[in-house]
Amino acid sequence: MNHEELIYYCVDIVNTYRDSFLSPEDHLKDYLSSKNLKDNDAVFVSEVFSGLLRYMNISLVVTEPFYNTHGRGVPLSDQTLLKVITYLALFRLDELGMPHFRKFIRTQDFNIMYKFLNFFINESSLKSWIKDEWSKLYDVAFVQTALLSPLLRWLPELTELVQQLKQKVDAKQTPVKKQLPLTKVKEFSLTKPRPRSVPLPYPIPKLQKHKPVPKTLYEKPKEVNRLQAQRIENRQAAEGRLMESSKYQFACANFNKSEKTERKLQQIRLEEDQKLQFDSYKAKPLPKEVMQTDVPIKLNAATIMREGKLFKEREKEVIKKLESLESGAHDSSKFMKWQEEMRQKDLEAELAMVERRRLEGKMSHEDAILARQKLINDNQKKVEEMKIETEELMARYLQDRLEEEQLMRSLVEMVLGGRENAKEAKKKLVQYKAKIVQEVNEESKELMRRALEEAEEEMKRKVELIHQIRAMEAAPISRNKMVDFTETAGYRFLNEMSIAELRERLSLLKEKQAEEEETKRTEILQNKQSKDRMLMDTLTVISKYRAEDTRAKAEQRANLRVKKESTKEKLLNSDDKLLSLQEKLEMKKAERLEAQQKMKVKPSATSLRQTSSMMREKTH
Template identity: 40%
Template sequence: MAKGYAALIKEATLLLDKFNADKQCVEEFTEDASKAMENLDALDRKFILDIISGCIEQKKLLDVVINVFYAQNGKCLLKADRNQLAIICYFSMFLIDDIGLLCFSKIVNSLDITKMHKFLSFFFNITNLSTWIQGEWSQIYDAAYVERNWIIPLLRWRPEIEILMAQLASRMSRGSQFKKATKKNTEPQEFSLTKPKARPLPAPEPIPLQEKHQPVPTSTYSAPKEKQVMEEVKQRNRQKAEQVLYEANTQQFKCANPQKSERTKSVMSQIVRSHDAQLKFDSLHTSGTPATHKPNNLPIRLNTTAILREGALYNRQVEEELRRMEQLVEGAGEPSSFLQWQKEMRERDLQEELAQVERRRLEGRISYEEAALARTRIMERNQKTALLKKEETAKLMQRYANKRLQEEKEMRDLVQQVADGHKNSKAAKVKLQEFKQRIVKEVSEQSRELLRQALEEAQAELSRKFEIIRQIRTIESVPLIRHKFVDETETAGHDLLGEMSLAELRERLAMLRDAEQREHQDRRGRILEDKKSREQLLLEQLDTIALHRTALGQAAARRQEERRARQELQQGVAEDERVVALQRRLEERQQERQRLKQREKNKAKISEQSATHALNSWNHRMQTMEEQHWANLERSLERQVQQEAPNTLSRRKYSRPRHQLIS
């Protein structure tokens, strides 16, 4: 080592003094310490870091010894020496077998001899080791484990440690004799009146290093997750909108799509899926071997339940395949030829079934066209029926109007009779007013009686409260003995079974807390072991899942090729003779329906033209008749005026313009 053991132990002691278990983690502290000791040798740095990590991990065991040692010898020790003694105790318990007695002796001799002698004589005392130290350690770890790993090795090293303590004692005695021998009396010296030397400049004080800034813990502040969740939702919505827009731009309109309908496609795909489901067991009899390479990661993220379930499924499939191979080795037959024949027969059945589905589709279209023709005929018949219904409705409305007029007339008569009867209501109002006044008088008398009773009850309640206040003030005026002496070791004296004093109760509670803490630590250890085993099992299951998924991907590629072959088979279905005949029949029905629609349009156009012509002729005829009527009327008036008027003046009076006569 580049440095001595004393310097290394001192460096480790200073680092342990800086460690705070409540605020720092062991890994972070060791990393920071390693960065701070970059100028040291690699072996020295590793030596110090091993000592620090070991003392922190085994702090409970070391504190048991150090606390009692300070309780007995604390007056002659400093608190700064605590971690140094803890390091020596850690060497004695864990590293003395690895480094050897010679190296351990060098470490002890490099430190304060007096303190090391006291501590080693205290720690390696057979009475202390086999009694209370073993008992305290057994409360932390299992008793058998403590005795096997620490007590027996320490007792085995005890003779060599006694030799080391004897050497330390001899050095201590020689040191004390040397101090006594070299002691001299003080001799006075004459004053030196020479010119004193110039006072040297003081050495600059080292600049104190600023402690490393501790990062802000995550418990103090953490960014809200809502913003991140909203960003993810926006991104997903944008991707979905772009996908919908792309589909809308690429797909053609359904109204102009001459292909098969969605119902036909769904029926055909359902038939294909059913046949695929029946052929799924063929994958168990394939001769190919699954891929052996391990993928980097799974395509999706699985939780623990999904991993275990999928791993169990793949294990069961592997067991079935191994069982099939064993049966083949024992002499069982391979059903590959039968499966090939079965596959061919199913493909032929599938072709026939697809042809039948196509025929049914065409028959359905034909029936739809025939139904459209029938609906056209029914609409014509319904129009005639509607005209008859309109005439009947007009007659019913006329009868209903007459009935409503009769009812309104009867209602007016009834209102007149009621108005006549209201003239005698003035006397009834006077009688009602007198009755109300009598009721108000009776109610006021009853309310006065109730108020009197309430006043008496309030006075009685007030006097009762005054009496209670007087008693309370009397009790407060009596002096109280406020001093009470309690002996924590005495019981309350209730003569109950299991009655305890306060001190005994505290002791029992402390023991109960210790037992609960030990149980909690044991349970935590078991949980950690279970967690490690579960993680290992999940890793194995993930490897199995990745392997099987690779094999399933290859099988899916083969099924895709088979699906392409079936699509070619479906194209052959479209060339069937019966399908072609049905297609031709469907086209004939569609042409017939188009002819009917065209005929209906022509008929409507002709009827509209005839109605327009009839209306024009009727208007012309009415205009001619009106002109003849006014001309006849004018001529008759002129004749009448000529017969009755005696002179020309009267003739002028009645000879007005034609437009005035018309008005």
């Protein structure tokens, strides 16, 4: 098979592939079986198809920018062809060699191939933006070793191929000039027209010179510049105060924590966040009637059999353990006792840690509240200062606006005086246009009347034709045919019978089927009853085991709860660190309450007088 057919099959298999209907393997198998290719050709087509699907993103990095920048005149239907050429140049050039690759290129349109290869085979583009785009998709080492290095190694031969294509394009674009006979000039024998008279020029109307637009219209108001300058000045002052405060901050304060401290804080936050359930869905409680009544859980057959098998296996394990103890096996009671003691120690340590973290969290919460109260007081002072400055600026701004409005009012009165003449001319133009519109409306009404009359005549003719067709269809036609159910059709087929005989045979067949169904129904019912008896026996065993497990777990939970409470009380009374943390927390809380009491707003004498006067006015 020649190179042109090979490249055609490679492009065709990619174009006909739809990933939503078939997998790549099934599509490749169906395509090769339908084309009857040779073994070598089929292997080449399958390798190109699988490789192009695998590295489709690499080909798109080259083809899409080509169509956006240099793809004018190149049809979009050739996009798959360009992807195949890109794949062969990047991954199969060492295997094919330059002669075969050159033959693949020469079988296609050399104008398109020259445009694409001139865009792609460019050393500066390959080392700059193409390499950057490939590095976003794959590792830099893979891009350098598997993509760029082989291509740069073949770059001299590829550049020579591009130059050959350019020579072909230039040779085709230089058309051969034909020697055309010279045209002999012959004068027309026409009568010379009289020279036209020069028309008189139209008088140019003299318009009143307009006043130029004031420059202040394109300038920002002075207030905006003042406010901007004031903002910059305030920001610089705030930055200066910040620098001064940071320069004289306390030497004992250390804001930077060590890495170990940060890790521990992060771990504590994660553990505390896992305990919180703010976003969890809170279900509605069940009614009291349902909670008070013990509703049994309905189990299906598979669940009953599975649970019965589980309990039987447990029985076997217990029996096996007892038999081993009877035969002299080792008892693990000492190990279980030691394990219980170790768990108790771990529980005490965990409870102490939880209580310490809770107290530390409360202390940090109290510190944060005190800092916030201090920040609120500072912000209130700054707001009062800003209000006074804003009132002064607004007063200046209102005064300037009043002066500008008076100036604009005088300008408007001057402009209105010059517009009276323009209004008269505009009024005459409106009257002339209204007259033209009236004439056009009268002509359109006449045309509409004629069109309506013609449409009405056409509708009458169609209605008459419909009446005639319906009268012909309503004529009665005799289609009655006498049928005898005891006679055969007379086609002389084998086993031919009449309709009556057929009905009789069908009734006998239905009776036979009914008897068979009744027999099957009886068998099914017997099997179902035996299965139900087996399930009831298994369910009785399950209920006994469940009751025993529930009782044992309830006793275990009660013992564990009592043990945990006693351990917690013992730790709180015996741990000195927890007691000291509790005392510090009480001190912080008292300090916070005292600060809140100071921050409460106390009414002044003036506000009390105003309130009492307002109440008297309401009563009167």
